[in-house]
Amino acid sequence: MHEIHSANIASLLLQVCDTTVCCLRDPTLTPVVRIMILEGAGRMSINSSSNLLHQQPSWTDGYSTCNVSSSFYGTQWHEIHPQYWTKFQVWEWLQHLLDTNQLDANCIPFQEFDINGEHLCSMSLQEFTQAAGTAGQLLYSNLQHLKWNGQCGSDMYQSHNVIVKTEQTDPSLMVSWKEDNYLYDSGYGSTVELLDSKTFCRAQISMTTPSHQPPDSSDVKKTQDHTPKSHTKKHNPRGTHLWEFIRDILLNPEKYPGLIKWEDRSEGVFRFLKSEAVAQLWGKKKNNSSMTYEKLSRAMRYYYKREILERVDGRRLVYKFGKNARGWRENEN
DNA sequence: CCTGGGTTTCCTGCTT
DNA sequence: CAAGCAGGAAACCCAG
Numbered sequence: 001m002h003e004i005h006s007a008n009i010a011s012l013l014l015q016v017c018d019t020t021v022c023c024l025r026d027p028t029l030t031p032v033v034r035i036m037i038l039e040g041a042g043r044m045s046i047n048s049s050s051n052l053l054h055q056q057p058s059w060t061d062g063y064s065t066c067n068v069s070s071s072f073y074g075t076q077w078h079e080i081h082p083q084y085w086t087k088f089q090v091w092e093w094l095q096h097l098l099d100t101n102q103l104d105a106n107c108i109p110f111q112e113f114d115i116n117g118e119h120l121c122s123m124s125l126q127e128f129t130q131a132a133g134t135a136g137q138l139l140y141s142n143l144q145h146l147k148w149n150g151q152c153g154s155d156m157y158q159s160h161n162v163i164v165k166t167e168q169t170d171p172s173l174m175v176s177w178k179e180d181n182y183l184y185d186s187g188y189g190s191t192v193e194l195l196d197s198k199t200f201c202r203a204q205i206s207m208t209t210p211s212h213q214p215p216d217s218s219d220v221k222k223t224q225d226h227t228p229k230s231h232t233k234k235h236n237p238r239g240t241h242l243w244e245f246i247r248d249i250l251l252n253p254e255k256y257p258g259l260i261k262w263e264d265r266s267e268g269v270f271r272f273l274k275s276e277a278v279a280q281l282w283g284k285k286k287n288n289s290s291m292t293y294e295k296l297s298r299a300m301r302y303y304y305k306r307e308i309l310e311r312v313d314g315r316r317l318v319y320k321f322g323k324n325a326r327g328w329r330e331n332e333n
Numbered sequence: 334c335c336t337g338g339g340t341t342t343c344c345t346g347c348t349t
Numbered sequence: 350c351a352a353g354c355a356g357g358a359a360a361c362c363c364a365g
């Protein structure tokens with residue numbers, strides 16, 4: 001594996017070319033110039049077998065304040081220009097868009113995006129629409145923003161530029177649904193209403209250009225009147241929930257291979273391979289060095305009652321996602 | 334300050 | 350015997 005974490009990348013680049021890093025940290029540089037610098041760094045890369053795509057330094061310090069937890073500890077997609085994303089980072093970006101907009105996993109066919117950042121950046125709006133339907137517009141718009149602004153504005157990923165109209169007409173039903181499905185709050189500062197996957201699949205998405213969006217007079221504002229501050233976020237005190245953390249490991253096996261594996265992908269059955277390592281990773285995420293699998297598993301067992309997990313009798317270290325766990329299916333319908 | 338959600342910690346007893 | 354499971358109880362943290 002060519003896993004190189006951001007800290008390693010920074011030190012690597014410092015060794016290779018201090019000036020490159022310094023240049024990249026210059027906030028006055030435009031993304032285009034940063035790309036040129038990166039390309040230069042790529043030409044002077046350490047050895048030809050190293051994968052340049054894994055050696056990108058931060059391309060904007062602005063991202064450092066962005067609390068994006070969908071990719072947890074490695075080089076994060078938002079730290080580098082989309083042009084240099086790996087396939088995995090493309091998927092992370094897609095996942096983040098799903099999370100922040102509370103979209104359902106089946107709204108974006110990940111298999112259509114088994115491509116790297118370079119390929120992604122070359123795609124036209126039409127190609128995005130072909131690949132991802134109505135969600136393609138969202139992807140395209142967001143990518144353009146990333147390509148040319150590279151800002152991690154608190155709302156740039158989110159719904160201020162998306163109108164979602166559903167067929168769900170009974171407000172009481174919607175309220176009921178929201179009460180029953182509070183679980184999938186990713187904690188990313190999502191500003192959209194929670195959407196049932198089935199509801200969303202019938203949804204219409206229409207796009208407006210963020211830069212042309214009047215701040216207070218649009219339908220969008222009426223439909224999605226949730227600035228990050230005003231949004232009444234469901235409780236998620238410490239970022240990603242444990243079950244989401246577990247799910248993300250399962251969905252990103254290349255990131256942390258050999259920790260957890262699917263036993264039955266379609267049924268959502270999975271098994272801990274390195275239980276203590278997962279616990280330590282979870283503890284690291286929570287700044288809790290004393291986390292153990294025993295404690296983690298207690299938290300896991302609490303999910304049974306909430307039907308986020310189902311019991312798997314007689315099998316050690318085996319769990320199964322329940323009906324309230326979302327985002328783990330390959331094709332959620 | 335209070336409350337509730339989501340853990341975290343500790344524990345006992347049981348099973349593999 | 351160790352490791353894991355089950356679940357009660359209480360504490361803790363944090364956002365609303």
